[in-house]
Amino acid sequence: MLPPVLWSNTEFRFGSTASAALSATQTRVEPGSTWEIMYDFKDNKGEHRSGSQDPATLLRKPAKVSLTIKKYFDDPKDVEAYNNLSKNACVVRHFVYSGGKTYEVRVTFNNLTTNDPTPKYKAGEINYSDIKYIPKYDTSDGQAFSVVIINSNSSLT
Numbered sequence: 001m002l003p004p005v006l007w008s009n010t011e012f013r014f015g016s017t018a019s020a021a022l023s024a025t026q027t028r029v030e031p032g033s034t035w036e037i038m039y040d041f042k043d044n045k046g047e048h049r050s051g052s053q054d055p056a057t058l059l060r061k062p063a064k065v066s067l068t069i070k071k072y073f074d075d076p077k078d079v080e081a082y083n084n085l086s087k088n089a090c091v092v093r094h095f096v097y098s099g100g101k102t103y104e105v106r107v108t109f110n111n112l113t114t115n116d117p118t119p120k121y122k123a124g125e126i127n128y129s130d131i132k133y134i135p136k137y138d139t140s141d142g143q144a145f146s147v148v149i150i151n152s153n154s155s156l157t
Helices: 018-023 076-083
Strands: 010-015 034-038 055-057 064-073 089-098 101-109 112-114 127-135 145-150
Touching: 010 018, 018 089, 018 101, 034 101, 064 076, 064 089
Parallel strands: none
Antiparallel strands: 010 089, 034 064, 064 127, 089 101, 101 145, 112 127
């Protein structure tokens, strides 16, 4: 068992594509930022087809994927930058350090869009907004999202 993933060992990286995001400098985001991936089966027992008593296949429902970023808006320029967002991707990197080894859970969100309204900026207040992004299939990367687990083990025995 690995130790838990710590917020202090988590990085959010943004770029115009997934590869650009992976190599970008991290962007510090507020605690409360989250991601969710649900890629359920239609029926965990499988789908029955003619000619057999056994299930023939496991059908997956379309994935439900989202990235919610809690963002601090320092001044109206941040709202302007939010309104001018174009194609964007995010790579979330969770690092775990255990026994001299490094493990990583890497979640990539491609071609992010949002239906959230423009955040309201109020002078004299601390301005936070929770922005829910939904990834869309990106032809340049051939995916909408991906999850990669990287470990330091040379073999599994």
